[in-house]
Amino acid sequence: MAIDDKERQEATVSVTATDPDQPKKKQQQDGDDKVKENLEKARKELKDETELSEEDATLKAELEMLIERLRESDSGLHRPALESLRTLIRTSTSSMTSVPKPLKFLRPHYAELQKIQASWPDHPVQSTSAAIVSTAASAVSAVASAVGLKSDANGSDEAVTEGEKVSATVTDKGLFADILSVLAMTYADSGKRETLMYRLKGGSDEDPGLWGHEYVRHLAAELGDEYLQARQEERSVDALVALGLRLVPFLLTHNAESDAVDLLLELESISKIVDHVDANTYARVCLYMVSMVYYLTPPDDVDFLRTAHEIYKRHNCYTEALTLALRLQDPALIQEDFEAPTNPHMKRQLAYILARQQVNVPTDDEALTEILNNTKLSESFKRFGKELSVTEPKSLEDIYKSHLENARAPAQVDSARQNLAGTFVNAFVNAGFGNDKLMVEAEEGQSWIYKNKDHGMFSAAASLGLSLLWDTDVGLSHIDKYAYASEDHIKAGAMLANGLIHSGVRTEMDAALALLSEHVEAPNAQLRVSAIIGIGIAYAGSQREDIRNLLLPTLQDSAVSMEVASMAALALGFVFVGSCDEDVTMGVVSTMMERDEAQLKEKWGRFLALGIALLYLGRTEQSEATIEVLKTIEAPLGKVAITMVQMFSYAATGNVVEIQALLREATDHLDPEKESDLHQAMAVIGVALIAMGEEVGSQMSVRHFNHLMHYGAPVVRRIVPLALGLTSASNPVLSILETLSRYSHDNDLDVALNAIFAMGLVGAGTNNAKLAQMLRQLAVYYTKEPDCLFMVRIAQGLVHMGKGTIGVNPFHTDRSLMSPVAVCGLLATLVAFTDPRGFILNKSHWMLYFLTMAMYPRFLITLSDETDELLPASVRVGQAVDVVGQAGKPRTISGFQTHTTPVRLGHTERAEMATEEYIPYSHVLEGYVVLAKNKGFEKNEDEQMDTK
Numbered sequence: 001m002a003i004d005d006k007e008r009q010e011a012t013v014s015v016t017a018t019d020p021d022q023p024k025k026k027q028q029q030d031g032d033d034k035v036k037e038n039l040e041k042a043r044k045e046l047k048d049e050t051e052l053s054e055e056d057a058t059l060k061a062e063l064e065m066l067i068e069r070l071r072e073s074d075s076g077l078h079r080p081a082l083e084s085l086r087t088l089i090r091t092s093t094s095s096m097t098s099v100p101k102p103l104k105f106l107r108p109h110y111a112e113l114q115k116i117q118a119s120w121p122d123h124p125v126q127s128t129s130a131a132i133v134s135t136a137a138s139a140v141s142a143v144a145s146a147v148g149l150k151s152d153a154n155g156s157d158e159a160v161t162e163g164e165k166v167s168a169t170v171t172d173k174g175l176f177a178d179i180l181s182v183l184a185m186t187y188a189d190s191g192k193r194e195t196l197m198y199r200l201k202g203g204s205d206e207d208p209g210l211w212g213h214e215y216v217r218h219l220a221a222e223l224g225d226e227y228l229q230a231r232q233e234e235r236s237v238d239a240l241v242a243l244g245l246r247l248v249p250f251l252l253t254h255n256a257e258s259d260a261v262d263l264l265l266e267l268e269s270i271s272k273i274v275d276h277v278d279a280n281t282y283a284r285v286c287l288y289m290v291s292m293v294y295y296l297t298p299p300d301d302v303d304f305l306r307t308a309h310e311i312y313k314r315h316n317c318y319t320e321a322l323t324l325a326l327r328l329q330d331p332a333l334i335q336e337d338f339e340a341p342t343n344p345h346m347k348r349q350l351a352y353i354l355a356r357q358q359v360n361v362p363t364d365d366e367a368l369t370e371i372l373n374n375t376k377l378s379e380s381f382k383r384f385g386k387e388l389s390v391t392e393p394k395s396l397e398d399i400y401k402s403h404l405e406n407a408r409a410p411a412q413v414d415s416a417r418q419n420l421a422g423t424f425v426n427a428f429v430n431a432g433f434g435n436d437k438l439m440v441e442a443e444e445g446q447s448w449i450y451k452n453k454d455h456g457m458f459s460a461a462a463s464l465g466l467s468l469l470w471d472t473d474v475g476l477s478h479i480d481k482y483a484y485a486s487e488d489h490i491k492a493g494a495m496l497a498n499g500l501i502h503s504g505v506r507t508e509m510d511a512a513l514a515l516l517s518e519h520v521e522a523p524n525a526q527l528r529v530s531a532i533i534g535i536g537i538a539y540a541g542s543q544r545e546d547i548r549n550l551l552l553p554t555l556q557d558s559a560v561s562m563e564v565a566s567m568a569a570l571a572l573g574f575v576f577v578g579s580c581d582e583d584v585t586m587g588v589v590s591t592m593m594e595r596d597e598a599q600l601k602e603k604w605g606r607f608l609a610l611g612i613a614l615l616y617l618g619r620t621e622q623s624e625a626t627i628e629v630l631k632t633i634e635a636p637l638g639k640v641a642i643t644m645v646q647m648f649s650y651a652a653t654g655n656v657v658e659i660q661a662l663l664r665e666a667t668d669h670l671d672p673e674k675e676s677d678l679h680q681a682m683a684v685i686g687v688a689l690i691a692m693g694e695e696v697g698s699q700m701s702v703r704h705f706n707h708l709m710h711y712g713a714p715v716v717r718r719i720v721p722l723a724l725g726l727t728s729a730s731n732p733v734l735s736i737l738e739t740l741s742r743y744s745h746d747n748d749l750d751v752a753l754n755a756i757f758a759m760g761l762v763g764a765g766t767n768n769a770k771l772a773q774m775l776r777q778l779a780v781y782y783t784k785e786p787d788c789l790f791m792v793r794i795a796q797g798l799v800h801m802g803k804g805t806i807g808v809n810p811f812h813t814d815r816s817l818m819s820p821v822a823v824c825g826l827l828a829t830l831v832a833f834t835d836p837r838g839f840i841l842n843k844s845h846w847m848l849y850f851l852t853m854a855m856y857p858r859f860l861i862t863l864s865d866e867t868d869e870l871l872p873a874s875v876r877v878g879q880a881v882d883v884v885g886q887a888g889k890p891r892t893i894s895g896f897q898t899h900t901t902p903v904r905l906g907h908t909e910r911a912e913m914a915t916e917e918y919i920p921y922s923h924v925l926e927g928y929v930v931l932a933k934n935k936g937f938e939k940n941e942d943e944q945m946d947t948k
Contacts, residue, residue: 056101056105059088059101059102059105060105062084062088063085063088063102063105063106064109066081066084066085066088067081067106067109067112067113069081070082070113070116070176071116075172078120078172078176079172079175082172082175082176082179083175085179086175086178086179088102089102089103089179089182089211090210090211090212103182103183103186106183107186107187110180110183110184110187113176113180113183114180116176117173117176117177117180120172120173120176121173122171122173173201174201174202174203174204175202175204176202177198177199177201177202177203178198178199178202178204178206180194180198181194181195181196181197181198181199181202181219182195182211182215184197184198185214185215185218193222193225193226195215195218195219195222196219196222196223196226196243199219199243200239200243207246207250208243208246208247208250209247209249209250209254213250213254213256216247216250216251217256217259219243219247220244220247220251220259220262220263223240223243223244223247223263223266223267224262224263224266224267226240227240227241227244227266227267227268228266237267240267241267241269244263244264244267244269245269245272245276247260247263248260248263248264248272248273248276249276251263252276252277252278252281252285253281255887257281257284257285257288258288258885260273260276260285261273261285261288261289261292265292265296265300265304270289270300270303270304270307271303271306271307271310273285273307273311274307274310274311274314277311279315282311282312282314282315285308285311286308286311286312286320287883287884288884288885289304289307289308290304290305290308290324290816291882291884292304293305294653294654294693294694294697295654297655297657298620298621301653302328305324305327305328306324306328308324309321309324309325309328309333312324313337313340316341317923318337318340318341318346318349318350319346319349319350319353319921319922319923319924320923321337321340322334322337322338322350322353322354323353323813323816323817323923323924325337326353326354326357326359326817327816327817329578329618329619334354334359334361335361335362337350338350338351338354338361338363345865345921345930345932346921346930347365347368348367348368348371348865348868348921348930349921349922349928349929349930351368351371351372352371352922352927352928352929352930353813353922353927354372355371355372355373355374356812356813356817356819356856356927356928357812357817357819357820358374358504358540358541358542358819358820358821359541360372360373360506360542367868372506373505373506373507374470374504374505374506375472375505375506375507377470377504377505377857378432378434378469378470378471378472378505380857380859380861380928381432381470381805381857381859382432382433382434383870383902384805384857384859384861384902384904385432385433385803385805387902388805388904390803390804390805391433391435393430393433393435393436393437393441394429394430394436394800394803395437396422396425396426396438399425399429399796399797399800400425400776400779400793400796401772401776404776415786416452416453416456417786417789417790418789418790418793419448419451419452419456420452420456420459420460420790420845421789421790421793421794421797422438422448422451422793423438423448423452423456423459423460423463424459424463424793424794424797424845424848425793425794425796425797426438426439426448426463426467426797427439427463427466427467427797428466428797428798428800428801428802428851429797429800429801429802429803430467430803431466431467431469431801431802431806431855432467432469432470432471432802432805432806432857433467433802433803434467434468434469434471434474434475435467436467439460439463439464439467440464440467440468440478447460448460448463449461449482449490449493454489455489455843455845456489457487457489457490457493458489458490458492458493458496458526458530458846459493459845459846459848459849460493461482461485461489461490461491461492461493461494461496461497462493462494462496462497462500462530462846462849463493463497464478464479464482464493464494464497465479465496465497465498465499465500465501465849465852466497466500466849466852468497468501469500469501469503469852469855470501470503470504470505471501472501472502472505472507472511475497475501476498476501476511479494479497479498479501480494482494482497483495483498483515488524488526488527489526491527492524492526492527492529492530493530493846495515495516495519495527495530495531495534496530496533496534496537496846496849497534498511498512498515498516498534498538499512499516499533499534499535499536499537499538500534500537500538500849500852502537502538502539503537503538503540503852503853503855504540504821504853504856506542512534512535512538512539513535513538513539513546513547516531516534516535516538517531517535517550519531520532520535520550520551520554521554525561525563525564528554528564529563529564529567530846532551532554532564532567532568532571533567533570533571535547535550535551535571535575536567536570536571536572536573536574536575537571537574537849537850537852537853539574539575540574540575540577540821540824540825540853541574541575541577541578541820541821541824542575543575543576543579543581544575547572547575548572548575548576548581548583548584551568551571551572551575552568552572552583552584552587554568555568555569555572555587555588555591556587556590556591558591558594558595561604562595562599562600562602562604562605562608563604565591565595565604565608566604566605566606566607566608566611567604567607568611569587569588569591569607569608569610569611569612570607570608570610570611570614570828571611572584572587572588572611573610573611573612573613573614573615573824574614574821574824574828574853576614576615577614577615577617577820577821577823577824578614578615578616578617578618578619578820579615580615580616580619580622580623581615584611584612584615585612585615585626588608588611588612589612589626589629589630589633591608592608592630592633592635592637592638592641593632593633597634597635600635600636600637601635601636601637601676603835603838603839605637605640606637606640606678606682606831606834606835607828607831608637608641609637609640609641609644609645609682610644610827610828610831612626612630612641612644612645613641613644613645613647613648614648614824614827616645616648616649617648617649617651617820617823617824618648618649618650618651618652618653618818618820619649620649620650620653621649622649623645623646623648623649626645627642627645627646630642630645636675636676636678636679639676639679640676640678640679640682642679643662643665643679643682643683643686644682644686646658646661646662646686647662647682647683647685647686647687647689647690648689648827650690651689651690651693651818651823652689652690652692652693652694652811652818653690653693653694654690654691654693654694654696654697655690656697658686658690659687659690659691659697659701662683662684662686662687662690663683663687663704665679665680665683666680666683666684666687666708666712666716667708667711667712667716668680669713670713672713672714672715677713677715678715678834680713680715680716681715681716681718681719681834682831682834684705684708684712684716684719684720684722684723685719685722685723685726685827685830685831685834687701687704687705687723688701688705688722688723688724688726688727689726689823689827691727692726692727693811693818698727698728701723701727702724702727702735702736702739705720705723705724706739708720709743714748717746717748717751718748718750718751718754718834719754719834720743720751721740721743721751721754721755721757721758722754722757722758722830722833722834724736724739724740724758724762725740725757725758725759725761725762725830726761726826726830728762729761729762729764729807729808729809729810729826729854730761730762730763730764730765730766730807730808730809730858730907731762731809731906731907731908732762732763732766732768732770732771733762734770736762737759737762737763737768737770737771737774740755740758740759740762741755741759741774743755743758744756744759744778745781749785749787749788750836750837752788753787753788753791753833753836753841754833754836756775756778756788756791756792756794756795757791757794757795757833757836759771759774759775759795760775760794760795760796760797760798760799761798761808763795763798763799764798764799764801764806764807764808764851765798765799765800765801765802765804765805765806765807765808765855765858766799766804766807766906767799767800767803767804768799771799772796772799772800775792775795775796775799778792779792779793779796787837787841790841791836794848798851801855802855802857804904805857805858805859805904806855806856806857806858807855807856807857807858807907808822808825808826808851808854808855808856809822809854809907810822810823810826810854811907812856812926812927813924813926813927814880814910814924814926815880815907816924819854819856821853821854822853822854822856823854824850824853824854825850825851825852825853825854825855826850826851826854828847828850828853829847829848829850829851832844832847832848832850858904858905858906858907859902859903859904859905859927860875860877860901860902860903860904860905860911860925860926860927860929861901861902861927861928861929862875862901862902862918862920862929862930862931863928863929863930863931864930864931865921865930865931865932865933866933870902871901871918871931872900872901873900873901873913873917873918873931874898874899874900874913874914874915874917875898875899875900875901875903875911875912875913875914875925876893876896876897876898876899876911876912876913876914877893877896877897877898877899877903877905877909877910877911878893878894878895878896878897878909878910879893879894879895879908879909879910880892880893880908880909880910881893881894881910892910892912893909893910893911893912896912898914905926910925911925911926912925913925915937916934916936916937917933917934917937918931918932918933918934918937919931919932919933919934920932
């Protein structure tokens with residue numbers, strides 16, 4: 001019995017006077033009262049639920065009556081009862097968060113319905129009379145009106161009509177199975193897959209989508225599981241695939257493109273989606289498919305790219321199709337896509353995309369050939385610099401800003417090492433503008449070359465090629481005056497400069513080959529190396545047979561030094577990157593086999609391995625035969641070559657299995673005095689190389705590098721900063737910058753050196769203010785450490801590369817394509833840094849110029865389709881947003897600002913047209929974009945003027 005308030009108060013007062021623990025007891029009693037109150041409330045709610053409304057009671061009674069009909073032995077009653085039951089389930093309306101009423105009321109009868117269905121004969125029902133069908137329809141209508149359900153043209157009436165269509169072909173037992181399939185979605189135990197089982201037993205040709213979206217998704221999930229099991233048990237899967245293909249159209253038309261793609265992936269039938277997509281769905285389907293490629297294993301990844309390519313091709317999306325053909329590295333497909341459009345302006349746009357990837361396609365059109373050869377790149381870049389007001393040459397002090405450095409002690413003035421650093425800084429900062437004061441515009445006899453000594457002259461002369469980058473006409477005349485110098489170092493530098501100015505640019509005269517080929521067999525080793533590397537850089541990615549015939553004899557000549565042979569292998573790797581060329585492969589392998597072990601242990605051997613690895617860039621399983629051959633080489637270099645070929649084969653694929661294999665290799669405990677540990681250094685770089693193409697993989701690899709830094713061997717720790725730099729080249733992510741900043745103060749000076757260079761690589765061409773400040777602080781910190789100070793200066797030059805207009809990241813076209821030539825430049829530089837004191841800080845500092853192959857302007861230039869001249873257009877530039885799988889038409893950029901082209905684009909930025917005045921021919925606004933005037937936009941403007 002409840003105690004009223006007065007009695008409760010009196011009891012409380014009396015007990016409190018005698019009991020000191022009363023407050024605690026009162027709190028407990030109040031809690032008990034709360035529990036009682038909640039129980040009463042729950043009982044009341046339960047009572048309300050059990051008391052059905054009149055409509056629900058009528059529906060429940062009708063359903064039980066229909067079940068009773070199904071129990072009857074008279075088969076003539078079964079069909080109308082099944083028709084009514086099916087229609088009631090389909091037309092039931094309920095909230096999105098609760099089970100429809102018919103399904104709820106049928107729950108207790110599910111097991112019995114299963115038994116009834118199993119007891120029925122399998123023979124087909126005779127043709128149903130019109131009277132029975134009419135009775136079924138009127139019964140459904142009566143029940144629907146009784147429970148308050150609407151029957152409209154698209155609702156229950158349509159369902160009945162569908163029922164009439166299948167009545168003559170589907171047995172009663174089959175129709176019953178279809179209904180049980182729907183009920184199983186709610187009642188069946190997980191793992192039994194009864195929804196699918198009864199659907200297959202039903203054998204109905206009707207659209208599964210008539211049962212609703214949730215039913216289709218449930219069926220698709222069970223299909224995938226059943227298909228996998230059937231494959232393992234070697235059962236036929238034809239019926240499963242056929243059913244899956246019937247689900248695809250429903251999923252595509254109901255904004256579930258990702259579900260459709262996932263289903264066909266599980267059914268190993270992704271190519272069949274091509275026939276089901278239309279103009280409304282193809283873009284979202286392809287976007288999802290292409291984004292999935294990084295998470296698929298071979299051969300599914302290639303199948304997805306080819307299927308998406310076919311869809312784009314069918315819908316005349318030429319630039320999208322060509323982009324995927326380039327990812328597939330299929331020359332025949334690239335040629336086909338290039339020739340597909342009949343519109344000459346679209347062909348020009350495709351030529352610009354091919355030129356950016358440095359893929360040459362044969363054509364008779366001179367205008368297209370000029371675009372493919374990148375002959376106007378220098379002119380466009382200088383015009384771009386003029387628009388940004390950065391054409392004025394920068395001095396070394398503009399970069400160092402020594403007045404901001406609170407130096408503890410005065411640095412050594414005009415030392416040879418600092419002058420050499422100044423050479424590289426001047427070259428990188430003023431690259432492409434051709435007007436620096438130290439070299440190009442220097443007064444007669446005052447050239448910076450003569451401020452250097454011996455091998456320093458070599459790099460100084462070569463820096464001319466970087467200052468005059470891409471400008472082959474003016475560049476050759478400036479370099480020519482040093483090509484006949486009496487000093488061999490200067491002459492060799494001029495040869496390398498000739499190769500540098502032709503990086504990414506082709507000319508009809510073939511000036512680079514004409515000038516350098518005669519020195520490939522020069523008696524002087526330095527002249528020979530500079531000529532070979534100059535040819536390699538100038539013709540990287542061209543796959544020209546005449547260059548192979550020129551360089552192979554040098555590679556296979558056992559009389560030449562390892563330095564010359566390795567550089568010949570590297571140059572051939574540049575030229576035939578990603579081609580799997582058999583002649584070059586066998587040439588490098590035979591060189592490794594013929595040389596004695598002492599020669600293979602020289603520091604130059606790693607470039608021999610790099611040369612063969614470049615041939616298999618992005619070729620995945622095609623390198624397996626070469627790896628088996630390399631296993632026969634017993635020298636440590638064989639193991640290095642195997643590691644490098646494996647990592648290059650899966651570059652930028654995000655392949656988890658390969659990353660795990662490389663991590664195991666990097667964490668093996670070796671004795672450096674007894675075993676070579678160079679392959680471990682390559683394995684660390686390999687993790688970054690494979691992961692860098694995919695964002696999630698890159699983030700995970702950074703965590704692995706942190707672990708390696710804490711627990712790895714010294715050789716591994718020295719390479720970790722380089723790997724971090726590779727994952728984020730020209731993309732100054734703050735967390736990576738801070739990590740590298742910590743490593744730049746490491747006790748191991750080799751770690752510090754590589755970390756400083758990696759800081760420059762991460763900020764290359766970004767003018768990042770925070771990074772510039774970090775490097776100024778490092779310049780003060782390492783004032784008395786000449787090697788580290790030299791590297792700080794190099795990093796400062798890289799950060800301000802091209803005065804902030806040139807990047808070195810190999811990914812372009814909205815980060816969907818990887819430039820093989822750019823990868824050549826980055827990896828050749830990083831391999832040199834695996835022994836910085838042996839190469840960069842010794843006499844081979846010229847290897848920093850390998851970065852030239854990765855350098856490209858980060859611009860967006862819009863061109864008129866009619867005149868091919870610069871066409872200023874209004875664009876929005878902001879941070880790229882991943883819109884894969886998002887509903888509707890979401891914004892693809894965030895935090896945008898509106899600019900007029902030409903504009904500079906950062907690595908993670910994306911541009912889109914700000915108005916509809918022009919229509920771009922390319923799906924990505926990056927690099928060169930051809931624009932067409934939107935005639936409808938002019939009409940709208942006229943209408944607006946009339947309105948005013």
